[in-house]
Amino acid sequence: MVLAERLAQDLTALGFLALGAAMAWEWYRLRGKAQGRLAVALISLAIVAAIGRVPEFVSVSGGAATVVGVVTIFAFEASAYYVLLFRDAFLPLSPRARQAARILLGATLVVGLAEVTVLSNAGRIVTTAAAFELILAWVVFAGEPIVRFWLASRSLPSVQKARMRALSFGFAGLIAILVFDVFGGNAVQSPTVTIVTQLIALAMVPIIYVSFAPPAMLRGLWRMKEATELRAAIQDLLIFSPTRQDLADKAVGWAKRLLGAQGAFIVDSEGTIVARSGIDDADVIEIVAARKGAAEGGIEEPLPGRGAAIVTPLHLTEGLGFLGVTAGPFTPLFGSDEVNQLKGYASSVNAGLERARVTERLAAIEANKTQFLNLASHELRGPLTVIRGYVSMLQDGLLGTLNERGSKAVPVISTKVLEMNTLIEQMIEAARLEDGALMLRPEANDLRELVKAAVNSATPVLDGQRKVRVKCPERPVRVRVDGERVKTIVANLVSNAIKYSPEGGPVEVDVVNRGGIARVSVKDHGVGIAKDDLPILFTRFGRVSTPETDHLPGTGLGLYLGRQLARLHGGEITVDSDPGRGSTFTLHLPAAEMTNAGSGRSANLRPQAARVGTQDGPVTRGGDG
Amino acid sequence: MGGPARGGRELIHVLLVEDDPAIAEMYRVQLEYDGYRVTVATTGDTGYESLVASRPDIVLLDLLLPDRSGLEIMADIKEQLANHPPVVILTNYGEPAMMDRGLSLGALEYLVKSRVTPASVSQSIRGWIEQARRGSEPQN
Numbered sequence: 001m002v003l004a005e006r007l008a009q010d011l012t013a014l015g016f017l018a019l020g021a022a023m024a025w026e027w028y029r030l031r032g033k034a035q036g037r038l039a040v041a042l043i044s045l046a047i048v049a050a051i052g053r054v055p056e057f058v059s060v061s062g063g064a065a066t067v068v069g070v071v072t073i074f075a076f077e078a079s080a081y082y083v084l085l086f087r088d089a090f091l092p093l094s095p096r097a098r099q100a101a102r103i104l105l106g107a108t109l110v111v112g113l114a115e116v117t118v119l120s121n122a123g124r125i126v127t128t129a130a131a132f133e134l135i136l137a138w139v140v141f142a143g144e145p146i147v148r149f150w151l152a153s154r155s156l157p158s159v160q161k162a163r164m165r166a167l168s169f170g171f172a173g174l175i176a177i178l179v180f181d182v183f184g185g186n187a188v189q190s191p192t193v194t195i196v197t198q199l200i201a202l203a204m205v206p207i208i209y210v211s212f213a214p215p216a217m218l219r220g221l222w223r224m225k226e227a228t229e230l231r232a233a234i235q236d237l238l239i240f241s242p243t244r245q246d247l248a249d250k251a252v253g254w255a256k257r258l259l260g261a262q263g264a265f266i267v268d269s270e271g272t273i274v275a276r277s278g279i280d281d282a283d284v285i286e287i288v289a290a291r292k293g294a295a296e297g298g299i300e301e302p303l304p305g306r307g308a309a310i311v312t313p314l315h316l317t318e319g320l321g322f323l324g325v326t327a328g329p330f331t332p333l334f335g336s337d338e339v340n341q342l343k344g345y346a347s348s349v350n351a352g353l354e355r356a357r358v359t360e361r362l363a364a365i366e367a368n369k370t371q372f373l374n375l376a377s378h379e380l381r382g383p384l385t386v387i388r389g390y391v392s393m394l395q396d397g398l399l400g401t402l403n404e405r406g407s408k409a410v411p412v413i414s415t416k417v418l419e420m421n422t423l424i425e426q427m428i429e430a431a432r433l434e435d436g437a438l439m440l441r442p443e444a445n446d447l448r449e450l451v452k453a454a455v456n457s458a459t460p461v462l463d464g465q466r467k468v469r470v471k472c473p474e475r476p477v478r479v480r481v482d483g484e485r486v487k488t489i490v491a492n493l494v495s496n497a498i499k500y501s502p503e504g505g506p507v508e509v510d511v512v513n514r515g516g517i518a519r520v521s522v523k524d525h526g527v528g529i530a531k532d533d534l535p536i537l538f539t540r541f542g543r544v545s546t547p548e549t550d551h552l553p554g555t556g557l558g559l560y561l562g563r564q565l566a567r568l569h570g571g572e573i574t575v576d577s578d579p580g581r582g583s584t585f586t587l588h589l590p591a592a593e594m595t596n597a598g599s600g601r602s603a604n605l606r607p608q609a610a611r612v613g614t615q616d617g618p619v620t621r622g623g624d625g
Numbered sequence: 626m627g628g629p630a631r632g633g634r635e636l637i638h639v640l641l642v643e644d645d646p647a648i649a650e651m652y653r654v655q656l657e658y659d660g661y662r663v664t665v666a667t668t669g670d671t672g673y674e675s676l677v678a679s680r681p682d683i684v685l686l687d688l689l690l691p692d693r694s695g696l697e698i699m700a701d702i703k704e705q706l707a708n709h710p711p712v713v714i715l716t717n718y719g720e721p722a723m724m725d726r727g728l729s730l731g732a733l734e735y736l737v738k739s740r741v742t743p744a745s746v747s748q749s750i751r752g753w754i755e756q757a758r759r760g761s762e763p764q765n
Contacts, residue, residue, distance in 0.1 A: 381717040382645060385738040389651045392742040398658050421739055428719070439721040 005191040006056060008198035013049040015205035020046035026213045032307070034089035034329065038212055041082035045174075047075040069116025076134065077109050080141040083174070087145040090167070090329040091152055101141065108137040139175055146171045152330075158229070159260030160330040162222035163214070170211030177201045177208070216337040223258065223341065230254060234345075238352030247356045248275035251349045255325050258345060259338050262307065262328020266349070269319025279326055287311065288322055297343055299334050300324075308334045312346040316353060323349055366434070373431035380424050388417045422495075425488070426557040430540070433564055440482040440568055444592060447477035447486070447518050451511050454490035458498070468494060470509045477513040478592040485565045486589070489573070492558040493522040493585045501526035505582070513591055521586040528579040537575060538563045562587070636662040639750065640681035642672035642698070643715070644690050648738070652685070655743035661750065669693040673701060681710055683754055685746070686732075688716040688723065696723075699730040711757035715746065733757055 020043035027035040051072050084093075084101055093101065115130040146168050153164035210218060234254055241247035252264040252275045263279025265287075273284050287309050291300060297312030307327030314321035323346045327334050391414045393399050402410065432438040455468050479486070490509075497507040505525030512519045529537065529544055536542035543556035563573045570590050577583035639661045643649040649665045656663045664679065666672035669690040676684060684702075688695035695714060702709050711733045716723075719737040727735045733753050736746065 378717055381737075381739045382648070385717065386645075386647045386651055388739065389648075389655070389743045392744055393651075393655060396744055398655065398744075424739070432720075437720075441721055441724070 002191060005194050005198075008195045008202070009056075010053060012198045012202045012205075013046075013053045015202045016042075016046040016049040019205050019209055020044075022209055023212065032089075034086055035213075037082045037086040037089060041079045041086060042208075044075045044079035044082065048072055048079065051075070066117055070113060073109065073112035073116055073134075076138070077105060077112060080108075080138045081105055083145070083171070084141045087148065087171075090164075091145075091148055104137055104140065108134055135178065138178065142171050142174050142178075146175070156330060157257045157260070158226035159219075159222050159257065159332060162225070163260055163330055163332040166211045166214055166218075166332075170208050173204045173208040173211060177204050214332050216335050219332050219335070220337055222260075222332065226258060230258060234348065238348055238355070241352065241356060242359075244353055244356040244360055245275070247349075247352050249277075251275065251323070251352065252277045255323065255342070255345060255349075259310075259325050259334070259342060260331045261325035262331060263326040265324050266314070266321065266353075267324070268321045269316055274321070278328070283326070284324070287324060287326070291322070297346070298339055299336075307331065310334055310339050310342050312339075312343050314346060314350045314353065316350070317357060321353075370431050370435055373427050376427070380420075384417065384421055384424065388414075388421065391417055422492075423557075426561055429488075429561050429565075430557050433561065438565075438568065440485065442480050442482050442569075445479055445481055445483045445486070447479045447481075447513075447520065447589070448472040448511055450479075450481075450483055450486050451490050451509060451520055454487040455494055455509060457487065458491040458494040467505075468498070468507045468509060470511075472511040473513055475513075477511055477518050479518050479589050480592045481569050481589060482565075486569070486587075489562045489565055489587055490520055490522070492562050493520075493573075493587065496558065496585070497522050497524035497526065497583075500524060500583070516591050518589045518591040519586055520589075521584050523582065523584040525582040528581055528583050529575070529577040530579050531577075534575060534577065538573070559585075636660060637683070637750065637754070638662045638664065638679065638681040640664050640666065640672065640675055640679070640684045640710075642666045642669065642684065642690065642695070643687045644668065645687075652743050652746070655747050656750075659747045661747070667691075669695065669698050673698055676702070676709070677706070683710050683750055683757075684712045685715045686712050688714060688718050688727070696726055696730060699727065699732060703731045711753055713753055 020039070023035070023039040023042045027039040051068055054068060087093075088098075111130050111133050115127060115134075149164045149168035149171070153161045153168065156164060214222075237247060237250045237254065241250060248266045252266055255261065255264040256278060261278070263277060263283070265276035265279055265284045266274040267284065267288050268274050271285070271288065273281060276284055287300060288311070291311050298310065300309040300311055307329075309324055309326045311322050311324040314323055323342070325342060390399070391410060394402065394410050395414060429438070451472065452470060455470055459468050494507060494509065501507065501524045503526070508521075508523040510519075510521045510523070512521070527546065530546075533544040533546075537544065538559050539556075540560045541556040542560065559573070566573045566587055566589070572588045574586050574588065575583060576586070637660075639656055641649055641652055641656075641663060643652070643665065644667045646667065649667065653663045653665060664675055664681065666675045669692045672684075672686070672690070675681075686695045686698065690698075695716065699712060699714075702712060712731065713734045713736060714727045714732045715736050715738055717738050719740075724735045733756065734749075
């Protein structure tokens with residue numbers, strides 16, 4: 001039993017020595033201020049434990065015993081002081097608290113030294129009181145951080161929180177060891193109890209080590225908790241951030257959270273800081289400049305007075321950029337695990353940044369395109385106005401009489417100018433639609449009149465024989481629509497019907513008002529459309545390509561615009577086609593309520609085309625002038 | 626194409642504010658052929674001066690002018706000239722917002738040049754003058 005007791009005590013002492021050595025190695029590896037202080041504290045504690053075993057092996061008495069006592073007291077006090085300094089590296093003490101701690105330390109040192117020298121022969125009560133004071137002071141030094149670290153952890157993100165709680169736990173472990181090993185061992189004389197307390201103290205050793213220097217696995221576990229929670233958020237950030245800047249700003253925030261880092265930054269290929277958080281410009285520049293790490297990224301040596309950093313490359317279109325994080329007091333540790341973690345994250349950020357770049361570029365192109373369309377259409381409209389005006393005057397005979405060949409040419413010019421005009425109008429309309437700037441001007445209209453005007457504008461004058469038959473109900477078909485737009489839709493359907501009826505078959509336009517829906521169907525007997533081609537008909541620039549129709553001019557905008565405009569009116573365009581026999585396109589519009597078309601609005605139902613009497617009626621203001 | 630009668634009555638006076646000389650000339654040819662008296666102003670300021678000095682029967686106003694916007698001129702006319710002649714906006718800006726703005730400032734019509742022929746404009750002038758006269762009667 002005595003042997004077992006001694007063995008347990010020896011093992012505990014060895015465990016302490018191992019713990020001290022492990023901490024020293026940790027410090028040697030990372031050179032952190034905090035690690036250094038902790039190493040000194042634990043080595044001091046190991047010395048205390050080791051010296052406590054010396055009398056078991058060598059007989060110590062007289063002066064030697066005093067020396068051993070003094071060394072023990074100094075080591076014990078040193079462990080307390082460095083534990084406090086270790087805590088100070090995370091959560092700085094206030095000057096007053098530091099002052100108080102030093103006074104307490106000094107007083108304890110005096111008491112301790114007195115106990116092993118002057119009071120060595122004093123009564124048991126005195127020595128117990130002195131020992132009690134020593135341990136009490138130590139417990140204050142080690143116990144206060146338990147509470148402080150725990151309190152501090154509450155406001156931190158997950159990884160840093162786990163780190164702080166582990167530290168808190170580690171301090172609790174230190175105190176437990178002290179209580180069990182030193183205090184408990186001395187107070188209870190039963191060998192069984194001693195063995196148990198020693199074994200408990202021994203078991204605490206690895207736990208303390210893990211608490212103070214969490215291994216990669218534990219750090220991974222902390223991160224995992226955060227990572228699962230963050231994955232969705234990061235995905236959102238990378239996919240949906242509207243701008244590159246926005247994405248970069250959020251990305252550094254998440255990088256910090258992910259690794260429990262103090263600072264994070266993103267630098268572009270020119271060394272410009274795109275985003276940073278928890279670190280200042282000068283430090284970012286310094287870290288990037290001092291970067292020695294491998295091309296694929298890694299841990300950087302800490303700059304003087306600062307924590308370690310991990311810098312990973314970002315392969316951006318314009319060149320090599322960097323994503324970096326810096327360690328702070330609450331950061332668990334930077335190891336190869338963290339490097340891999342950051343690399344994985346960096347590749348996502350990389351993709352996100354590139355995605356945002358492309359999106360921004362596309363937006364710029366889109367804006368340029370719209371600007372171009374606007375400019376072009378307005379610039380084109382001017383010259384076209386003059387050409388169209390003079391051509392119409394030529395046709396009217398206002399500019400004199402042309403010979404036979406001349407008078408044959410004019411209608412052709414007129415038709416082509418009209419085509420151009422339509423194209424320009426379609427381009428402008430498409431640009432408006434994409435800008436979301438297309439605004440309808442709905443007014444009460446008689447659909448019959450709109451259709452008649454549209455058919456007039458779509459059947460060129462050169463077409464001597466009218467091959468478009470219009471069938472309308474006798475009563476007005478009241479609709480509340482943007483008259484100009486509806487005329488455009490119908491005119492486009494009619495001109496398509498003529499265009500795709502090379503044989504010159506008749507085109508039938510039917511206006512029907514039934515069941516609250518007003519319909520205009522345009523039926524041709526032309527080439528028709530294959531079933532497979534129907535889906536692309538209404539897409540932007542979607543033109544069906546067939547040998548019969550490839551030579552026909554068109555932008556592929558007409559039906560796209562038509563359907564979009566119809567939908568803006570709460571309507572639709574449908575198609576029914578029989579290849580080789582013809583197609584029927586139908587415009588469906590909500591019919592206006594009869595009560596809405598009462599006398600107050602009847603003034604608006606004046607046929608617009610009749611007022612000006614041309615193919616393209618002007619925009620009119622209805623009857624409120 | 627029959628224009629207004631060129632009889633003993635005084636000719637209807639049209640003020641055309643238009644900075645593009647080719648377009649202005651085109652309308653002048655059509656309108657004079659149809660028997661109107663036409664004055665062309667190529668800037669906003671000269672247009673406004675001409676309007677104040679010569680009191681035309683109708684104004685055809687472009688919006689994009691070298692010195693100021695036609696909408697500004699509309700606002701000035703509305704504010705400073707009581708019983709001003711009817712104004713028809715004749716422009717190549719067909720944006721609905723511009724149309725609403727122009728009409729709300731008191732324009733009788735808002736026409737997009739590329740959508741109408743000179744002949745149709747010319748034919749409509751009498752109707753517009755008539756419409757303006759009718760429109761102003763109930764108010765006075």
